[in-house]
Amino acid sequence: MIKALHSANDMMIRKLESIFKLTSEEEQALRDLPIQTKDIATNQNIVKVGDQPGQCFFISEGFTCVHKVSAEGKRQIIAIHVPGDIPDLQSLHLQVLDINISTITPCKLGFIKHADLYQLCDRYPRIGAALWRExxxxxxxxxxxxLNIGQRDAYSRVAHLICELMLRLKAVGLVEEQTFKMPITQAEIADASGITPVHVNRVLQALRSDGLISTHRQQITIPDWEKIQQAGEFDPLYLHIKQEALA
Amino acid sequence: MIKALHSANDMMIRKLESIFKLTSEEEQALRDLPIQTKDIATNQNIVKVGDQPGQCFFISEGFTCVHKVSAEGKRQIIAIHVPGDIPDLQSLHLQVLDINISTITPCKLGFIKHADLYQLCDRYPRIGAALWRExxxxxxxxxxxxLNIGQRDAYSRVAHLICELMLRLKAVGLVEEQTFKMPITQAEIADASGITPVHVNRVLQALRSDGLISTHRQQITIPDWEKIQQAGEFDPLYLHIKQEALA
DNA sequence: CGTTATATTGATCATCTTCAATGAGTGTGG
DNA sequence: CCACACTCATTGAAGATGATCAATATAACG
Incomplete structure (x- = not known):
């Protein structure tokens, strides 16, 4: 575990700047925030159900997923997190974790002690509010x-998931020319969509042959944004992303 | 709209007391919080997608549900709220609502202005933290x-929903002798579970004939808590209810 | 270059949907 | 007090989306 006083803090500042304008004092406080960075390989558990962590972590690089497992051993991916996210922020106020969080790619994570976050929120209420908002x-x-899993068919579910990732990655500058890296296996898409891997495969083939996506390795290109948005019944309102962040 | 300076405030105090011990100063602040009570009939919209409310509401009596509608007109119930809940607390920090909230029984609601809540959170950070926690x-x-909708079959989904409502109602004192009022139509259970009303009916019949529930009007009795918990793969950890509240 | 993970294909099966009709319960007004 | 209307619950039959099982192809990786 190496102490890094730069990239992770800067990224945190950029994240909060996307929510509200920081004062120089607030910015300095964030710059002084002790963050321990750590590299973690693919498919490693970061935290799990029942844990009582004393810290949160921030994603600098890579993707993680939140998941829960049913008594029958079936896994539901609850959320996919991308650089800039703080997947277990909830642990600040909920003692016991009710979820597992794992890496789905190699990740660079920044760990921040709860005590430091409490202090930060206390002294700078606007930062506290922004984290709450997060x-x-x-x-x-x-x-x-x-809504997606409960009411839409498999085709729409997968289209919707792709739309969401596209926009969220765009908001952090990871999309170029309608193309982005989506380093997620079909089995993971399946667990995130509540369908089987086999069926995900068939849906992806349909999406490709309908011209909604084209793939090369784990690169996805979206030739017609309107069309896939419609297929996924995608309306970005729920992401609460500022328009500016998508320009 | 009548101004009531008693019941709603008391209930809010009780709610927060279940999270942490209030100081007398905090309690007084809550007692002084202006709350406008309002009675609303069944099946009325309270707020809807796109609204930018300047207030939150607190449920004193009755049930409400949060729901979203897909482009195809299918409705997913996202949450069911019971007395003591503040269903649209999120609007404090998210300008535009991404959900609809409606009554599913006649309700008595208490409206609290955002401005008053901001002030309260500012002056009494522990109350702010408790609301965040909420x-x-x-x-x-x-x-x-x-997890429920994505990975479990219809039988388990409905059993799980019943378990959850039972515990949440118990936590606010609305369960007696394993019996409680669940004033929800089968169509609503369907929309909450991602299955059709017809199938809900069949599942309920199965639950009855398996001895997991017995119903009389909208009263539900759970003869064997262990058994239904198992059928629904129900583990209350995720509710984050203090043990004391269920004793 | 072998080994493992991931993607793909085919065939069969089942849960749940859809459609359509009937029955029961509740409330209202004449 | 009954008739009517309305909502909600229940039943039956047929159909479809997606699951399951099992095998193979392809890609990734040390």
Whole structure:
């Protein structure tokens, strides 16, 4: 574990800047925030159900997923997190974790002690409010996923998931020319969509042959944004992303 | 709209007391909180997608549900709220609502202005933290619903929903002798579970004939808590209810 | 270059949907 | 007090989306 006083803090600042304008004092406080960075390989558990962590973590690079496992051993991916996200922010106020969080690609994570976050929120209420807001945005995404999984057919579910990732990655500058890296296996798409891997494969083939996506390795290109949006019944309101961040 | 300076405030105090011990100063602040009570009939919209409310509401009596509608007109119930809940607390920090909230029984609601809540959170950070925590608990429930709808069969989904409502109602004193009022139509259970009303009916019959529930009007009795818990793969961890509240 | 993970294909099966009709319960007004 | 209307619950039959099982092809990786 190496102490890095730069990239992770800068990224955190950029994240909050996308929510509201920081004062120089607030910015300095964030710059002084002790963050321990750590590299983690693919498919490693970061935290799991029942844990009582004393810290949160921030994603600098890579993707993680939140998941729960049913008594029958079936896994539901609840959320996919991308650089800039703080997947277990909830642990600040909920003692016991009710979820597992794992890496789905190699990740660079920044760990921040709860004590430091409490202090930060206390001294700079606007930062506290922004972090609260952050948890609310993620809750909003859970709600949309509920609609997606509860009411849409497999084809739309997968299209919707692709649309969401596209926009969220765009908001952090990871999309170029309608193309982005989506380093997620079909089995993971399946667990995130509540369908089987076999069926995901068939749906992806349909999406390709309908011209909604084209893939090369794990690169996805979206030739016609309007069309896939329609197929996925995608309306980005629920992401609560500022327009500016998508320009 | 009548101004009531008693019941709603008391209930809010009781709610927060279940999270942490209030100081007398905090309690007084809550007692002084202006709350406008309002009675609303069944099946009325309270707020809807796109609204930008300047207030939150607190449920004193009755049930409400949060729902979203797909482009194809299918409705997903995202959450069911019971007395003591603040269903749209998120609007404090997210300008535009991404959900609809409606009554599913006649309700007595208490409206609290955002401005007053901001002030309260500012002056009494522990109350702010408790409200933040409240939104996190609801997010946790969304996550469990995702697992429920994404990975479990219809029988388990309905059993799980019944278990959850039972415990949440118990926590606010609305369960007696394993019996409680669940004033929800089968169509609503269907929309909450991602199955059709017809199938809900069949599942309920199965639950009855398996001895997991018995119903009389909208009263549900659970003869064997262990058994239905198992059928629904129900583990109350995700509700983050203190043990004391269920004793 | 062998080994493992991931993607793809085919065939059969089942849960749940859809459609359509009937029955029961609740409330209202004449 | 009954008739009517309305909502909600229940039943039956047929159909479809997606699951399951099993095998193979392809890609990734040390």
């Amino acid at each position: 948890t609310l945005v993620h809750a909003s995404i859970f709600r949309e996923w509920l | 939104t996190l608990v609801h997010a946790s429930i969304f996550r469990e619903w995702l």
